[in-house]
Amino acid sequence: MSGADRMGLDDPDAVFAALVAAHAGLDEASSRRLDAMLVLLLAHAVGDTGRVMAAIAEARRLI
Amino acid sequence: MGFSAPRFAARPSVDDGARHPVIVVGGGLVGLTAALDLAQRGIAVVVLDEDDTVSEGSRAICFAKRTLEIFDRLGLGRRMREKGVQWNTGRVFRGAREVWHFDLLPEPGHANPAFVNLQQYYAEAWLVEACLATGLVDLRWKHRVTLVEPGAEGVRLAVETPFGVVGLVADWLLACDGARSFVRESLALPFTGQVFRDRFLIADVVMRADFPPERWFWFDPPFHPGQSVLLHRQPDDVWRIDFQLGWDADPESERQPERVRARVRTMLDATVGPEAAFELEWVSVYTFRCRRLERFRHGRIFFVGDSAHQVSPFGARGGNGGVQDADNLGWKLALVLQGAAPEALLDSYDAERIPAADENILHSTRATDFITPKTAAARAYRDAALALAGEHAFARGFVNSGRLSRPCVLAGSPLSTDGGASGLAPGTPVPDAPVLRDGVATWLLAELGRDFTVLAFGDPAAAPEGAIVVSATPAPGVLWDHEGLAARRFGAEAGHVVLIRPDQHVAAHFDRFDAAALAEARRRAMAA
Numbered sequence: 001m002s003g004a005d006r007m008g009l010d011d012p013d014a015v016f017a018a019l020v021a022a023h024a025g026l027d028e029a030s031s032r033r034l035d036a037m038l039v040l041l042l043a044h045a046v047g048d049t050g051r052v053m054a055a056i057a058e059a060r061r062l063i
Numbered sequence: 064m065g066f067s068a069p070r071f072a073a074r075p076s077v078d079d080g081a082r083h084p085v086i087v088v089g090g091g092l093v094g095l096t097a098a099l100d101l102a103q104r105g106i107a108v109v110v111l112d113e114d115d116t117v118s119e120g121s122r123a124i125c126f127a128k129r130t131l132e133i134f135d136r137l138g139l140g141r142r143m144r145e146k147g148v149q150w151n152t153g154r155v156f157r158g159a160r161e162v163w164h165f166d167l168l169p170e171p172g173h174a175n176p177a178f179v180n181l182q183q184y185y186a187e188a189w190l191v192e193a194c195l196a197t198g199l200v201d202l203r204w205k206h207r208v209t210l211v212e213p214g215a216e217g218v219r220l221a222v223e224t225p226f227g228v229v230g231l232v233a234d235w236l237l238a239c240d241g242a243r244s245f246v247r248e249s250l251a252l253p254f255t256g257q258v259f260r261d262r263f264l265i266a267d268v269v270m271r272a273d274f275p276p277e278r279w280f281w282f283d284p285p286f287h288p289g290q291s292v293l294l295h296r297q298p299d300d301v302w303r304i305d306f307q308l309g310w311d312a313d314p315e316s317e318r319q320p321e322r323v324r325a326r327v328r329t330m331l332d333a334t335v336g337p338e339a340a341f342e343l344e345w346v347s348v349y350t351f352r353c354r355r356l357e358r359f360r361h362g363r364i365f366f367v368g369d370s371a372h373q374v375s376p377f378g379a380r381g382g383n384g385g386v387q388d389a390d391n392l393g394w395k396l397a398l399v400l401q402g403a404a405p406e407a408l409l410d411s412y413d414a415e416r417i418p419a420a421d422e423n424i425l426h427s428t429r430a431t432d433f434i435t436p437k438t439a440a441a442r443a444y445r446d447a448a449l450a451l452a453g454e455h456a457f458a459r460g461f462v463n464s465g466r467l468s469r470p471c472v473l474a475g476s477p478l479s480t481d482g483g484a485s486g487l488a489p490g491t492p493v494p495d496a497p498v499l500r501d502g503v504a505t506w507l508l509a510e511l512g513r514d515f516t517v518l519a520f521g522d523p524a525a526a527p528e529g530a531i532v533v534s535a536t537p538a539p540g541v542l543w544d545h546e547g548l549a550a551r552r553f554g555a556e557a558g559h560v561v562l563i564r565p566d567q568h569v570a571a572h573f574d575r576f577d578a579a580a581l582a583e584a585r586r587r588a589m590a591a
């Protein structure tokens with residue numbers, strides 16, 4: 001996956017801000033759950049096991 | 064009528080020093096199944112059990128379709144279906160609300176349902192009767208194996224009985240002595256895997272209640288907050304309730320009847336109502352494990368059932384997996400003992416059943432990890448999946464309260480031959496289908512018998528000699544596939560020829576009859 005050279009979203013700033021804002025006022029556990037829900041929803045939207053697995057591996061690699 | 068546990072008479076063994084072709088250590092679900100299968104193949108078997116009765120408590124209650132098919136061949140399937148509670152629906156709740164339900168009902172046209180619920184003690188009691196009826200199973204109760212000495216020529220045993228110690232020698236030993244296997248320990252074999260840091264209270268409760276015959280699983284119900292609860296119906300108005308307790312629970316105090324009663328009362332008040340009366344029949348507290356032996360065959364000793372592998376119960380894979388082990392080994396050992404196949408055939412037990420055990424362990428582990436999250440992240444993902452599942456159908460696929468036992472496909476088995484046909488692959492258990500033989504309704508599986516079978520699809524005139532012909536049109540002596548289901552489930556066209564093993568798995572699937580290729584596939588299926 002080479003995410004850096006291709007930006008698929010037309011307004012990344014808005015998406016980034018919305019992701020952060022969604023956590024406003026949540027405690028640690030709820031915040032985690034929200035992220036987990038987002039991941040599951042987005043994994044479903046991607047709809048491709050291979051791409052989801054690749055994204056997991058990529059995130060883990062960069063940690 | 065409830066069940067009353069039989070007490071089997073212990074008799075002195077008067078054959079000190081005797082040699083037997085097959086000795087089974089452990090007359091539990093799996094040992095008795097193995098003994099019955101061997102006896103029905105004409106092999107005399109001695110079964111040694113340290114106890115003199117059947118399973119205490121219900122333990123394995125969900126008998127899966129494949130197990131019922133095996134029990135059909137052994138002559139007990141109908142009894143299990145008639146007594147057992149048939150169910151197909153599973154409901155998953157989060158809090159007090161149902162998030163979704165699933166239907167396990169396979170398409171129609173199978174002799175057996177997806178599952179029946181039946182207490183393990185019934186199955187064992189009937190297996191004992193059936194073993195005795197063969198006249199070939201020598202059941203010895205109150206016979207505890209206390210010494211195992213493996214050797215190239217045989218396995219020596221010391222057996223403690225109420226009448227003194229006897230020595231016996233087995234040509235082949237089947238260690239069916241359960242998860243705490245003494246045989247395994249005496250061979251000092253590592254039994255490795257993982258322990259789930261959680262405790263579960265398992266209770267058999269007798270009550271009259273109007274819950275439907277379904278599997279109900281609650282995550283975080285109001286009557287048992289923060290934990291899960293599983294409810295299953297069994298025959299005789301017995302209900303099985305599993306309460307997750309958490310790792311910090313004290314097993315001793317949790318099993319006190321007063322305490323269990325209070326838990327059940329709280330649950331019933333919240334579900335059926337305060338008028339529901341109940342009695343406790345059996346209570347136990349478990350910590351679940353998933354682990355296995357590295358190999359299941361050690362020379363003349365075979366580990367079969369829980370002695371070879373242990374799983375957590377979510378998915379009902381312990382007893383069902385063990386019965387499939389016995390089913391896999393029985394015909395092979397019988398052929399070797401009868402001199403019809405070389406000993407090498409016995410190595411395929413490992414090749415076929417270790418991957419099966421791994422599959423069962425994988426599914427049981429994933430379910431247990433879902434139910435008992437190990438980390439904050441795992442808990443967040445689990446709760447996220449549950450929160451989404453109510454409104455988003457896709458998220459239900461993530462919710463794992465147990466992936467219920469499915470028959471294992473023996474992919475990559477050394478006994479299989481690639482016959483070139485598309486359709487049902489070698490290693491697959493034969494699917495059932497309704498057929499008519501000379502106007503009489505029967506089932507494909509019921510027609511297969513105990514030995515190798517050749518199924519030929521299409522024209523009887525073109526079929527190999529001795530084959531069972533499955534035909535789209537009625538003809539004398541053939542199986543008329545009047546609904547076309549047999550052909551469809553095999554992916555078979557006219558002219559296809561399928562070699563089926565004695566355990567009802569496909570050995571080879573050819574797109575046309577070739578006598579030499581068929582004979583070769585049969586040799587390979589016997590490791591000859």
Ligand SMILES: Cc1cc2nc3c(=O)[nH]c(=O)nc-3n(C[C@H](O)[C@H](O)[C@H](O)COP(=O)(O)OP(=O)(O)OC[C@H]3O[C@@H](n4cnc5c(N)ncnc54)[C@H](O)[C@@H]3O)c2cc1C
Nearest residue numbers: 089091092093113123124125208240241368369381382383
């Ligand atoms: C709470 C719970 C729920 C379960 N639910 C299910 C389910 O729904 N479906 C399912 O398929 N499985 C289920 N299982 C698993 C199932 O009960 C086991 O997998 C099954 O009993 C294994 O059978 P076995 O014959 O290998 O061992 P066991 O049934 O444990 O039998 C071992 C036998 O060996 C004998 N023995 C032991 N040591 C010696 C010795 N030294 N000498 C002589 N005899 C000896 C014992 O007396 C016993 O009879 C469940 C288990 C538990 C605990």
